[in-house]
Amino acid sequence: xQCQNCEKTATFHITELAAGKPQELxxxxxxxxxxxxxxxxEQAAAPGLASVLAHKMTVGQTAEDLARLDQRACPVCGITxxxxxxxxxxxxxxDYTCFAGELDQLLLNIHGETEHVGKCPxxxxxxxxxxMEMIRIRREMKEAVSSEQYEKAxxxxxxxxxxxxxxxxx
Amino acid sequence: xxxxxxxxxxxxxxxxxKGEGPESDIVVSSRIRLARNLTDYPFISKATELxxxxxxxxxxxxxxxxxxxxxxxxxxxNELDDIDRQFLVERQLISREHAESEGARGVAxxxxxxxxxxxxxxxxLRIQVMHSxxxxxxAWERINEIDDRLEQRTAYAFHSRLGYLTACPTxxxxxxxxxxxxxxxxxxxxxxxxxxxxxxxxxxxxxxxxYGEGSxxxxxxxxxxxxxxxxxxxxxxxxxxxxVVPVLIDYERRAREFLQKESHENxxxxxxxxxxxxxxxxTISSExxxxxxxxxxxxxxxGLLPELGMGQxxxxxxxxxxxxxxxxxxxxxxxxxxxxxRATFLRRHLNREDINGSxxxx
Numbered sequence: 022x023q024c025q026n027c028e029k030t031a032t033f034h035i036t037e038l039a040a041g042k043p044q045e046l047x048x049x050x051x052x053x054x055x056x057x058x059x060x061x062x063e064q065a066a067a068p069g070l071a072s073v074l075a076h077k078m079t080v081g082q083t084a085e086d087l088a089r090l091d092q093r094a095c096p097v098c099g100i101t102x103x104x105x106x107x108x109x110x111x112x113x114x115x116d117y118t119c120f121a122g123e124l125d126q127l128l129l130n131i132h133g134e135t136e137h138v139g140k141c142p143x144x145x146x147x148x149x150x151x152x153m154e155m156i157r158i159r160r161e162m163k164e165a166v167s168s169e170q171y172e173k174a175x176x177x178x179x180x181x182x183x184x185x186x187x188x189x190x191x
Numbered sequence: 192x193x194x195x196x197x198x199x200x201x202x203x204x205x206x207x208x209k210g211e212g213p214e215s216d217i218v219v220s221s222r223i224r225l226a227r228n229l230t231d232y233p234f235i236s237k238a239t240e241l242x243x244x245x246x247x248x249x250x251x252x253x254x255x256x257x258x259x260x261x262x263x264x265x266x267x268x269n270e271l272d273d274i275d276r277q278f279l280v281e282r283q284l285i286s287r288e289h290a291e292s293e294g295a296r297g298v299a300x301x302x303x304x305x306x307x308x309x310x311x312x313x314x315x316l317r318i319q320v321m322h323s324x325x326x327x328x329x330a331w332e333r334i335n336e337i338d339d340r341l342e343q344r345t346a347y348a349f350h351s352r353l354g355y356l357t358a359c360p361t362x363x364x365x366x367x368x369x370x371x372x373x374x375x376x377x378x379x380x381x382x383x384x385x386x387x388x389x390x391x392x393x394x395x396x397x398x399x400x401x402y403g404e405g406s407x408x409x410x411x412x413x414x415x416x417x418x419x420x421x422x423x424x425x426x427x428x429x430x431x432x433x434x435v436v437p438v439l440i441d442y443e444r445r446a447r448e449f450l451q452k453e454s455h456e457n458x459x460x461x462x463x464x465x466x467x468x469x470x471x472x473x474t475i476s477s478e479x480x481x482x483x484x485x486x487x488x489x490x491x492x493x494g495l496l497p498e499l500g501m502g503q504x505x506x507x508x509x510x511x512x513x514x515x516x517x518x519x520x521x522x523x524x525x526x527x528x529x530x531x532x533r534a535t536f537l538r539r540h541l542n543r544e545d546i547n548g549s550x551x552x553x
Contacts, residue, residue: 110359112233128353132421137364152231155231
């Protein structure tokens with residue numbers, strides 16, 4: 022078979038899948054390479070999380086805004102926006118509420134949507150304030166212990182037990 | 192829960208490698224995973240060691256209680272040695288991240304190796320169900336049922352608008368990854384594979400190698416999976432991935448037909464040489480083995496190697512991996528020794544009397 026662009030023998034038989042009906046192409050090595058390379062450049066792969074996060078920081082904000090945002094911390098787990106931006110991982114479920122303002126654009130970039138439409142837990146598992154409180158107390162307890170504030174730690178432990186009892190009593 | 196005997200596991204393959212199920216000549220396996228987190232603990236990156244221990248204990252008890260009929264075995268991944276961890280990665284029962292991370296973590300596995308529940312991976316819980324062949328709907332029904340049972344005993348982190356909350360916002364919503372592993376050697380030979388990938392990217396599907404993110408496409412195996420987890424229902428995601436699979440199967444079949452018609456001698460030669468090397472080599476690397484086994488697998492599918500079965504070839508892919516070889520030989524081996532052990536293993540399995548009528552000559 023002859024290359025459809027020149028006199029040489031077609032050694033590449035390409036099936037183009039993107040445009041509805043499959044399209045067959047028969048090309049020599051040289052024209053095949055040219056064709057594949059041109060198509061490569063057209064291709065914009067789905068943005069990865071890192072590039073989405075990096076991109077987000079380059080538009081629309083002054084350096085001051087950015088610095089202030091970066092320092093904002095979740096009251097529950099203590100993660101700063103800067104940490105999140107670097108790791109691409111959140112520290113606790115509350116971060117989705119705490120950083121809600123920044124999150125919507127990020128979710129749009131990743132998923133093209135901002136609302137869940139799938140399965141929901143049968144029992145009501147909406148992260149309650151008390152459960153967030155438990156995460157916060159455990160963290161403060163650990164900090165108290167490491168700074169040798171044992172009295173504070175034991176107060177916190179009592180608080181934690183009280184909440185645990187209330188939750189399990191329901 | 193009884194303690195799994197990993198040494199016995201090495202000699203057989205999991206359910207999903209049987210080479211059975213719909214379209215199993217091209218579709219090796221169908222896999223679905225769900226990411227879930229407990230609502231009253233931080234995600235792993237902010238969890239203290241104590242948090243991790245408590246999460247592990249809580250989830251381990253829940254998993255044990257709700258899955259009695261599945262006879263799940265629980266492994267404390269933190270206590271396993273490196274070879275055992277790598278062994279579970281090779282069988283796709285845990286992720287590389289799970290094997291390589293630190294601290295309290297574990298995995299529950301069912302006897303058929305279709306279900307695995309990783310505790311303290313990137314999320315508190317990662318449920319995975321894997322079926323042989325192209326069988327996504329059944330895999331979804333199975334994992335959904337497991338998730339329902341766990342949910343009755345656990346408060347998952349869930350947001351009314353955003354759905355299931357995950358450590359990484361790329362998984363939020365359904366927390367679901369639907370993936371299908373395909374063997375596409377003819378698309379590789381005819382150099383159409385790159386085009387296929389570009390088309391898949393355009394419809395928001397991801398393509399990965401045999402062992403997931405960042406892994407090389409070894410042995411012409413490719414995993415196709417959804418990129419998006421939010422804004423589509425679980426059924427829609429199953430459909431999104433499921434719809435593209437028959438198209439890919441069709442392209443691969445057509446590429447094979449083309450090769451058989453246009454260059455039958457070359458194709459037969461490639462398969463025969465692959466068999467020749469694998470059945471006689473004295474030392475061989477993992478990469479070369481994967482590469483040649485891929486040709487053999489295609490040869491089996493095209494009827495060029497009637498003496499071999501698909502399940503048998505699938506097993507060779509797994510059993511010639513580093514940790515499997517070491518488990519089978521019962522001793523730690525360095526790379527050079529592994530290459531010799533691999534060649535010996537391959538000769539033994541490809542020269543059996545019941546395969547070609549002549550026992551190995553040594």
